[in-house]
Amino acid sequence: MSLYFVQKFLFELNRDEGLQERYHADREAVLARYDLTEEEQAALVAPDIGLLFHLGVNGQILMHFAALHQIEWADYLQRMRDGIAEHGPVREGVYAMTGYEGVDVHTDALGQSTDGGSE
């Protein structure tokens, strides 16, 4: 259930400017209210976008967390790619549904050229 609470925190953070201010002021204190593992808490404090994607956070939630930290779009995409390279396939959640092993494998599976999906 822990991925649920990581995403619940990010869902609430994305919606609530007051929570964003409290998160900026004291990240650990805000996160103490959520049932998180040490790994999850550390990823949210850092923030470690690649690890959060590996843990299974939905990109529709994660991209706003990256924007909150002033992470540019291309950098956001690269951090997720690096997270998969470093930590392995997505552990759970929607992207783990049929397995996800990175851009190159996925590109091959679609029979497309390996331009890396870069933009």
Place this chain on the structure above:
Amino acid sequence: MSLVYAGVCSHAPGITGRADQADPDVRDRFYASFHQMRADIEASGAEAIIVIAAEHFANFFMNNMPSFAIGMADSYPGPIEDSTWLGIDKFTAPGDRGLSERMITEVSQTVDVSYAEEWKFDHGIAVPLHFLTPKFDTTIIPVNINCQGPPLTPLHRAWAFGEALRRAADSVPEKIAIVGTGGISHWPATPDSGKVNEAWDRDFLDRWCRNDKDALLSYNDAEVYKDAGQGGFEIRTFITVAAAAGGATGVVHFCEPIPIFAVSCTVASYDLAAQ
């Protein structure tokens, strides 16, 4: 009959938020198609637009995820995203609580629908409205289908929902437009952002234009995920509009990949007059 327009369009946040990074030629042709859609809706005399979106954890989360939700308020703020990130200033779109209530009451006769008296528009609705009602002066009825948090709304229920929305639209004196928003194949906000499956998109749109119910409902989520990504789950909004169009056939006005927008940007509509 008071359904006067039925169409679909893309809603990706990059369409407004990363506009300066796209190929200007294809971007501007896409925008022109969006502007024509606005003109077509205005020419239809629509007094309210039902916008069926696949929202993205702006209002609904896995603590209480509805298969279907309809807004029931007199106004809706947006965008919930950072204005600079999305490229759309904060706005308040007009709603009509009474019209929503009448619609919801009729839809509920055949489809169990949640209603929401609070709703903050995310890019799923805000990006289309930026083009379709740029002054935010047309009544909006927001609708959401769960395309994000599995288990997802079954496709055949999305079809039944479209039929119910059509019946509801036809039951009110107001002229109603219905617009489905979403991507076809795409992998938004993931490492594969920018990738699309053009062959899959063409085949889907062919089924959509023919309004072939059996072909539209023959997909399953595992296949869609494999071929069209989690963004492909948003075909539910297109399928609901197909059902609402009641057998009309459609035309694709624009469909070209714009990688920095993370989707094949699409505008299409049904010819309701030919029914």
